Amino acid sequence: MELTRYSENKTLVLFSSVYRDMTVLSRRPIEQLYRHIRNYIQLNMSEPVQPHSNSNPEQIANSVTNFFTELFPLAYHHLAEIADKDFTQSYKECLKKSMDTISPFGDTPKQLAKALSKSLEATRMLLEAFKIGTEVLNTTDSILMDENSKGNTQCHDALLKMTYCPKCQGLWKKEPKPCSGYCLNVLRGCLTKYVAELDLPWNGYV
Known part of the structure; x- marks a missing residue:
């Protein structure tokens, strides 16, 4: 979890330097994406491990898609070099709805979602293995110490x-x-x- 927070902070710093005028607005989609990532890999240590939980790679793919959808109006505003004012909310919604048609980021969202899903699934499996190992060791310890x-x-x-x-x-x-x-x-x-x-x-x- 510490690594995700470190990565989140680095991303926030990067976006604040690239989209300096939109730092406040770019913070929300970044924090939302990383919150979804942590929710995906986080295990509730107070409950039994469920090897096949409700989490699935599609959730991460949707989170990545939402991230780029929220980012598009900010990136477009930056490229348009409109420094005096922000886009209206209705115009932002129009840009978001046109994402599939315009495809401003190319295949990057799909590629990132695929790579991120594989990486996070491996992380979840490793954490589940650690948790099961802890439970087994606790069981062994309680039996031997009784x-x-x-x-x-x-x-x-x-x-x-x-x-x-x-x-x-x-x-x-x-x-x-x-x-x-x-x-x-x-x-x-x-x-x-x-x-x-x-x-x-x-x-x-x-």
Whole structure:
């Protein structure tokens, strides 16, 4: 989000230098475009991730089209070098309605919309992946840190029995090791709960 605000500020500075007499009027379409961009990629971290949300590339294409439509009267006024007064609102609306016919910016709006849509969609997917990863890690952490759960208690008892019972029986001097079958059974019992609970979120993330 910081990058979009930085880009927005740079664009505002650029337009203020090019369309110096129309700085105030050019601010609105620029801010509106970047607001739509942020709304498109922004994720509400308080809600579950929806991989296929209502946002779609057409929204960005419409935002870019609206931006150039709003910009056209400003650019035309600048090129006409009419410094003493602005166009009337009705004349501005007339210019906007003639955009498709005149095509003052050529293919630039379509090309920009296409490139921007691809870039923002990749950004949204990356942010969604980060969010899912955070949720999976939180789930993993909560499971592993839940020391009072029944499964953890049983696991702790089994590990304690496997590790220290031989020592309690006076076998500690020989440093006996549990047989492999017993050790594997204890580890399976400890990990079964975690594998079952983490299988779905991890597979979904991967």
